[in-house]
Amino acid sequence: QQPVQSPQAVILREGEDAVINCSSSKALYSVHWYRQKHGEAPVFLMILLKGGEQKGHEKISASFNEKKQQSSLYLTASQLSYSGTYFCGTEQGAQKLVFGQGTRLTINP
Amino acid sequence: NAGVTQTPKFRVLKTGQSMTLLCAQDMNHEYMYWYRQDPGMGLRLIHYSVGEGTTAKGEVPDGYNVSRLKKQNFLLGLESAAPSQTSVYFCASRLGTSNQPQHFGDGTRLSIL
Numbered sequence: 001q002q003p004v005q006s007p008q009a010v011i012l013r014e015g016e017d018a019v020i021n022c023s024s025s026k027a028l029y030s031v032h033w034y035r036q037k038h039g040e041a042p043v044f045l046m047i048l049l050k051g052g053e054q055k056g057h058e059k060i061s062a063s064f065n066e067k068k069q070q071s072s073l074y075l076t077a078s079q080l081s082y083s084g085t086y087f088c089g090t091e092q093g094a095q096k097l098v099f100g101q102g103t104r105l106t107i108n109p
Numbered sequence: 110n111a112g113v114t115q116t117p118k119f120r121v122l123k124t125g126q127s128m129t130l131l132c133a134q135d136m137n138h139e140y141m142y143w144y145r146q147d148p149g150m151g152l153r154l155i156h157y158s159v160g161e162g163t164t165a166k167g168e169v170p171d172g173y174n175v176s177r178l179k180k181q182n183f184l185l186g187l188e189s190a191a192p193s194q195t196s197v198y199f200c201a202s203r204l205g206t207s208n209q210p211q212h213f214g215d216g217t218r219l220s221i222l
Contacts, residue, residue, distance in 0.1 A: 001168070002151070002168070032210065032211065040215070041199060041213040041214060041215050041216055042152070042199070042213050044211065044212070047208055047209075047210060049208055087151060087152060089152075089211070095140055095205070096142070096154060096157050096165075096167065097154070097211060098168065099144075099151045100151055101150060101151040102151045
């Protein structure tokens with residue numbers, strides 16, 4: 001039931017782009033994206049609901065393909081502050097979120 | 110507005126001891142969750158609650174019990190701690206519908222010796 005994230009880790013230079021993918025074998029009601037800095041709590045980024053919508057937050061956007069049960073997070077012109085571990089959380093019903101194993105993103109100057 | 114508060118922040122236990130982790134939220138959220146986070150494993154759901162007086166099992170419930178006697182509080186208990194329960198525990202809450210985010214507490218770092 002745990003969604004699968006890819007890649008597991010990414011290293012970028014500041015200004016480069018990144019894509020993080022999240023796939024589930026189960027039908028999804030929604031997909032949530034969070035970012036966690038080392039030693040801190042996960043922080044909410046965005047939610048995507050059924051309908052294939054794409055949402056954006058400054059230079060971070062995401063898409064949700066309901067038919068494929070996949071979501072992708074796009075980070076454009078990455079900044080040092082984007083470093084951290086990104087988690088997707090999938091809602092498969094029953095009011096609970098199941099999280100992927102995380103993707104560690106490192107941004108170097 | 111404190112959000113989600115976890116108590117304690119750190120704790121060291123000996124194998125076989127018991128303890129209770131407290132999660133309190135002041136946002137009038139219906140849903141509350143307990144996760145554990147281990148290196149490379151992401152956030153794994155232990156137990157959750159969709160309202161006062163209700164609880165349900167998550168992915169890794171064995172060795173843990175929970176109670177939601179009051180809407181604002183969600184307690185996680187370890188009856189007989191084991192070294193495998195060494196982890197960082199996060200509590201989260203949310204309003205109660207699919208389009209609402211989860212708000213996380215700062216975590217409790219628990220070591221079982």
